[in-house]
Amino acid sequence: MKNIWAICKKEIKTYFTSPIAYVAITVFLVLIGFFFYSLIWWFNSQSLQMAQNPSYYQQLNINQMVYSPLFHNMSIILLLMVPLLTMRLFSEEKRRQTDELLFTSPISVNQIILGKYFASLFVLLVMLFLTGILSIFVFAYGNPEPVPVLNGYLGLFLAGAAFISAGIFFSSLTENQIVSAILTFGTLLLFWILNWASYSAGGIWKSVLNYLSFFQHFDDMTRGILDTTDLVYYLSFIFLGLFLTHSVIQSRRWR
Amino acid sequence: MIEVENLTKKYGDLVAVKNLNFKVEKGKIWGLLGPNAAGKTTTMRILTGYLPATDGKASVANYDVFEKPNDVKKITGYLPENVPLYPEMTVHSYLSFVSEIKQIPASKRKEAVEKAVEISGLETVRKRLIKNISRGFKQRVGIAQALIHNPQVLVLDEPTAGLDPAQIIEIRKLIKSLKGEQTILLSTHILAEVTQTCDGVVIINEGNLMASGSLEELTASFKEKEGVVIKLKKEGKDVLSLLQKIHGVDKVSHADDEFKIEWTKGKDMRDEITKLIVDKELGLIEMRPLAMNIEDLYLKVISGGVAQ
Numbered sequence: 001m002k003n004i005w006a007i008c009k010k011e012i013k014t015y016f017t018s019p020i021a022y023v024a025i026t027v028f029l030v031l032i033g034f035f036f037y038s039l040i041w042w043f044n045s046q047s048l049q050m051a052q053n054p055s056y057y058q059q060l061n062i063n064q065m066v067y068s069p070l071f072h073n074m075s076i077i078l079l080l081m082v083p084l085l086t087m088r089l090f091s092e093e094k095r096r097q098t099d100e101l102l103f104t105s106p107i108s109v110n111q112i113i114l115g116k117y118f119a120s121l122f123v124l125l126v127m128l129f130l131t132g133i134l135s136i137f138v139f140a141y142g143n144p145e146p147v148p149v150l151n152g153y154l155g156l157f158l159a160g161a162a163f164i165s166a167g168i169f170f171s172s173l174t175e176n177q178i179v180s181a182i183l184t185f186g187t188l189l190l191f192w193i194l195n196w197a198s199y200s201a202g203g204i205w206k207s208v209l210n211y212l213s214f215f216q217h218f219d220d221m222t223r224g225i226l227d228t229t230d231l232v233y234y235l236s237f238i239f240l241g242l243f244l245t246h247s248v249i250q251s252r253r254w255r
Numbered sequence: 256m257i258e259v260e261n262l263t264k265k266y267g268d269l270v271a272v273k274n275l276n277f278k279v280e281k282g283k284i285w286g287l288l289g290p291n292a293a294g295k296t297t298t299m300r301i302l303t304g305y306l307p308a309t310d311g312k313a314s315v316a317n318y319d320v321f322e323k324p325n326d327v328k329k330i331t332g333y334l335p336e337n338v339p340l341y342p343e344m345t346v347h348s349y350l351s352f353v354s355e356i357k358q359i360p361a362s363k364r365k366e367a368v369e370k371a372v373e374i375s376g377l378e379t380v381r382k383r384l385i386k387n388i389s390r391g392f393k394q395r396v397g398i399a400q401a402l403i404h405n406p407q408v409l410v411l412d413e414p415t416a417g418l419d420p421a422q423i424i425e426i427r428k429l430i431k432s433l434k435g436e437q438t439i440l441l442s443t444h445i446l447a448e449v450t451q452t453c454d455g456v457v458i459i460n461e462g463n464l465m466a467s468g469s470l471e472e473l474t475a476s477f478k479e480k481e482g483v484v485i486k487l488k489k490e491g492k493d494v495l496s497l498l499q500k501i502h503g504v505d506k507v508s509h510a511d512d513e514f515k516i517e518w519t520k521g522k523d524m525r526d527e528i529t530k531l532i533v534d535k536e537l538g539l540i541e542m543r544p545l546a547m548n549i550e551d552l553y554l555k556v557i558s559g560g561v562a563q
Binding site: 009010014096098099105 | 300303304305306307325328329331333335337339340341342343344348352353355356357358400
């Protein structure tokens with residue numbers, strides 16, 4: 001645990017002493033702010049129109065009309081940002097040959113991987129936490145249901161955590177950060193849209209593709225549904241990413 | 256302290272190290288000598304647990320490198336050829352990070368960092384970013400990093416590479432000052448470094464062990480001929496032929512105003528030579544023994560001309 005913390009602390013320091021974390025967080029917040037503004041503006045105009053018709057007015061739901069699309073937008077931006085956050089984690093160590101320091105120190109490969117993983121999770125948490133400012137306004141001037149909102153944030157966190165595990169894996173594959181980022185982004189996007197293929201597929205393939213798709217699981221969570229299959233999906237994705245990273249690092253040293 | 260037995264490392268078809276055997280005793284400084292791509296770095300990487308060997312055994316302080324890598328890593332300090340530095344960190348924060356991952360207890364970390372800074376002479380740059388300090392200081396940070404946990408064994412891969420002459424002398428002094436407490440294995444292709452800092456040497460070429468032993472042992476065993484170098488007032492072909500006529504002398508050569516006279520090991524021809532010089536009034540200016548230096552030894556060993 002102590003060793004994981006040592007690595008994690010160093011990585012967090014690197015994120016926040018270089019411009020990486022600030023740029024990523026700022027861009028993320030600006031984009032989310034923009035989406036939030038547009039959605040709220042649209043919700044307002046809908047409310048004004050429907051105010052004349054009380055039966056429709058009852059159907060207006062800020063959770064579904066603002067939060068659900070906002071969470072979807074956030075997840076897509078995370079899909080773009082996470083590869084940039086994770087691309088240097090192992091690639092840079094290898095390129096600078098600082099991995100020689102890490103792997104000749106009395107700490108295990110797992111501890112190194114987890115330390116780096118938790119550092120990226122921390123940056124993700126900071127990003128998500130800061131978007132909470134937007135919710136302060138929504139809760140102050142409206143009355144959304146809090147549970148689906150929290151559930152949506154949990155979904156975002158789990159999706160982000162899964163993205164990071166994929167990012168670490170691709171970072172361990174190459175010394176080139178750009179290659180690492182492109183591979184991560186491509187893979188994540190493919191997983192995101194895998195359910196598109198399920199429309200044309202039949203039988204067992206339909207459900208397999210649906211299950212594998214990020215979108216399906218994330219969509220549930222933004223609508224306030226917390227299902228164990230979704231949790232299992234994310235956790236196994238994370239585990240697989242970290243496990244593959246471990247295998248890659250070990251096999252490289254044995255070659 | 257360091258033992259290597261039949262160590263072999265292959266990268267695919269390429270054999271980097273082949274059946275290497277050597278031993279370094281406690282408290283000694285040994286040099287791992289060889290031309291570029293001889294397998295020096297590979298050997299060191301195996302000893303420090305960075306790379307696994309294909310075959311053979313290696314142990315540090317009786318801990319097997321493959322079976323107990325963590326025990327070995329705890330007592331070994333390693334300076335890789337490319338100093339593993341994080342340029343965005345300050346010297347101080349880098350060393351505290353290293354002190355953490357080298358398992359120094361929290362209460363002793365501060366002290367360990369202070370000591371490493373002091374030994375390596377980093378006081379003036381400790382608050383600066385590593386990317387802004389000079390090559391010589393970077394090398395010193397590398398050495399500080401290697402000895403921060405007070406390891407019993409130090410493995411230094413070309414510790415003086417890329418430094419200016421003054422810095423080289425300082426680093427060598429630093430290494431020598433560590434002798435006794437630490438067992439040191441350093442690699443180099445600079446021959447003077449071995450004679451100046453090392454007690455013994457392992458010479459490898461293309462992954463093969465060419466020779467190993469203390470410097471005296473090696474130079475003695477490789478010397479097949481003994482001889483003298485003399486400088487005379489008189490020179491010329493007749494002098495050369497006079498010297499050649501001495502009974503028992505195998506070879507006489509003339510170069511740079513000096514005569515090199517050699518004879519088979521075991522004899523001593525110095526009396527005969529001086530007698531001749533006095534008799535023929537050749538005017539002796541200088542006579543010194545023909546010493547085999549490390550350069551001769553190295554070249555002889557690397558060319559493979561001499562059996563071990």
